[in-house]
Amino acid sequence: MxxxxxxxxxxxxxxxxxxxxxxxxxxxxxxxxxxxxxxxxxxxxxxxxxxxxxxxxxxxxxxxxxxxxxxxxxxxxxxxxxxxxxxxxxxxxxxxxxxxxxxxxxxxxxxxxxxxxxxxxxxxxxITDRREAALQLDAVRAQLFQAQKLEALGQLTGGLAHDFNNLLTIILSSAHLALSTKDPARAQRMLQHIIDAGQRGTELTQQLLSFARHRKLDVTRVAPANLIDATRGLLEHALPGSIELTVLVQPDLPLIEVDTGQLQMVLLNLLFNARDAIAGAGRIGLTVDVVELAGEVEGLRGGFVRFEVEDSGEGIAPAILPRIFEPFFTTKPFGKGTGLGLCQVYGFARQSGGAICVKSEPGQGTCMQLYLPIYQAPADSQLDG
Ligand SMILES: Nc1ncnc2c1ncn2[C@@H]1O[C@H](COP(=O)(O)OP(=O)(O)O)[C@@H](O)[C@H]1O
Ligand SMILES: [Mg+2]
Known part of the structure; x- marks a missing residue:
């Protein structure tokens, strides 16, 4: 039976x-x-x-x-x-x-x-082998992340040296004027200029330090507007004066849940690429808004915050478009590009449950769109609130 x-x-x-x-x-x-x-x-x-x-x-x-x-x-x-x-x-x-x-x-x-x-x-x-393979993969990922950060920092320092130079010029000339004037009110104003310039310098180094710090990947809930505010200084300093940056953030955006350090780096990477694509004068727009997807972007469904970086640069030829997210793919000369930027962007988007899309035509500029899922509070805590 x-x-x-x-x-x-x-x-x-x-x-x-x-x-x-x-x-x-x-x-x-x-x-x-x-x-x-x-x-x-x-x-x-x-x-x-x-x-x-x-x-x-x-x-x-x-x-x-x-x-x-x-x-x-x-x-x-x-x-x-x-x-x-x-x-x-x-x-x-x-x-x-x-x-x-x-x-x-x-x-x-x-x-x-x-x-x-x-x-x-x-x-x-x-499962010793499997564990070792997993550990190695983690190590490689961490190294890539680190290499990326160093590259980004290297790119930033050029712009920053320029900014610090400006701040020092303000400080020095104000100090000279304060020393030579007989008018106490004028001396007072000059001292205030020195303090303001010093404070701006401190804020800049703070931003740089928090970006450079070796942090473990950690995911937190953030308001996109706060993140843009915190990154804006760095973004602006990465651009030469000939490029105009317009930042538009839709009010009252919902929260997202991401590693903010990584997202900052992703935005910097997109911005650096936009900058590199512009010869001479041009425009870059960073727009953040919210969209409802029904499968049209890589099959994603639901509410997403969209970060869009659009540039008036040279655009991307159809022949290389499919390759730009590959690690080490670069069209830039040695010392200018590593080909790791978009690979990091892609990895970050996937890991965060989102996607990255590109629209570009030669001569028409490029538009990169990063979608990140809106944070959904668990059902019970929604009832609490
Ligand atoms: N905004 C853009 N405009 C034109 N080309 C771009 C843009 N973003 C990326 N690319 C192309 O994609 C390639 C890969 O980008 P990325 O992975 O950031 O590496 P890298 O910037 O080091 O070359 C670039 O070399 C460039 O050819
Ligand atoms: Mg790049």
Whole structure:
């Protein structure tokens, strides 16, 4: 008779035994409710290095690192499995030869026909390779992010040197005038100019420092208008006087939830590209508004805040348009471009649940549109508010 009852398998016990035994990619073994090993398959022998006769009857904490044992990790895991019917764990485990591997362990409580706990089945995979690949990817991403930031900083310093020079000129000439005048009111005004210029210099360095600081990626809820206010100084300083920047931010924009440091860098990248595309005089517009999408932009649906950077530059030829988001793709001479800017923009847009679109024609300028999802408060906190 075929039964769906999982305590009454159709396959005879010894066949199950054979099946479990033959698995070599997973360590599958059973422990009794006190944590002692009662069965051991071929995979367990392959992964952990012990033969069945070396481990049966031993406590399963022998597979954990000494530090995990001191912290009571094996017991905690077993208790959690017994109380909740199962548990999962990821961490270092020790082989017979003392080497370690990164294990993904799943525990599952086994009952007999009467519903009594007979033990806990443990299935373990060695995912050391997978973990290392993931760590390497993170490291590469972090490096790219860092390289990008350095590039952006390098680009900013040219404009900033110019601004600091202007501020110093104001300070020096005001000081000379204050020294030479006999009129106390005039001296007073000159001193005020010096203070104002000094303060502007301080604000500039503050912005630069907060941008340069090595911060972990952290996502916060921000009002787009505040973010633009905080970045505006940097944006303006990145442009020569021959380029006119117009910033238009729709009032009362909804919140977005992003890594603000990264978003600042994305905006700088788009602006640098717009600047580089303009030979001589030109215009750049930064517009922030809100749009409702129904799948027309990369299948996105719902409410999005749109950051649009439009320039009057040379535009992009159709032949290279499909390649501009590729890492290291650049049409700029050595030392001017790294080809990493738009790659970062693209990664950021995807990671944040949004998208980046480009419209451009040679001679007609370029328009980049970044869409970021509106922050949705969880249903219960909406009721609270
Ligand atoms: N606003 C723009 N106008 C014209 N071309 C652009 C614009 N933005 C990007 N591009 C093109 O895309 C390429 C890749 O941009 P990006 O990834 O920022 O790298 P980089 O600026 O270092 O070259 C640029 O070299 C340029 O050819
Ligand atoms: Mg660029």
């Amino acid at each position: 075929v039964s769906a009852d999982r305590f009454n398998p159709v396959m005879p016990d010894h066949r199950y035994e054979q099946l479990v035994q033959s698995v070599v990619d997973y360590a599958i073994y059973m422990i009794d409710p006190s944590g002692h090993v009662v069965s051991w398959n071929a995979g367990a022998q392959r992964i952990k290095g012990y033969r069945a006769d070396e481990v049966i009857g031993q406590h399963f904490s022998m597979f954990f690192t000494p530090q995990d044992c001191t912290e009571g990790r094996p017991e905690r895991l077993l208790r959690q499995a017994l109380e909740q019917g199962g548990a999962q764990d990821e961490g270092w485990r020790v082989r017979k030869d003392g080497t370690q591997f990164w294990a993904l362990a799943v525990l599952h409580v086994i009952h007999d026909d009467q519903g009594q706990v007979v033990g806990v089945a443990k299935v373990i995979r060695d």
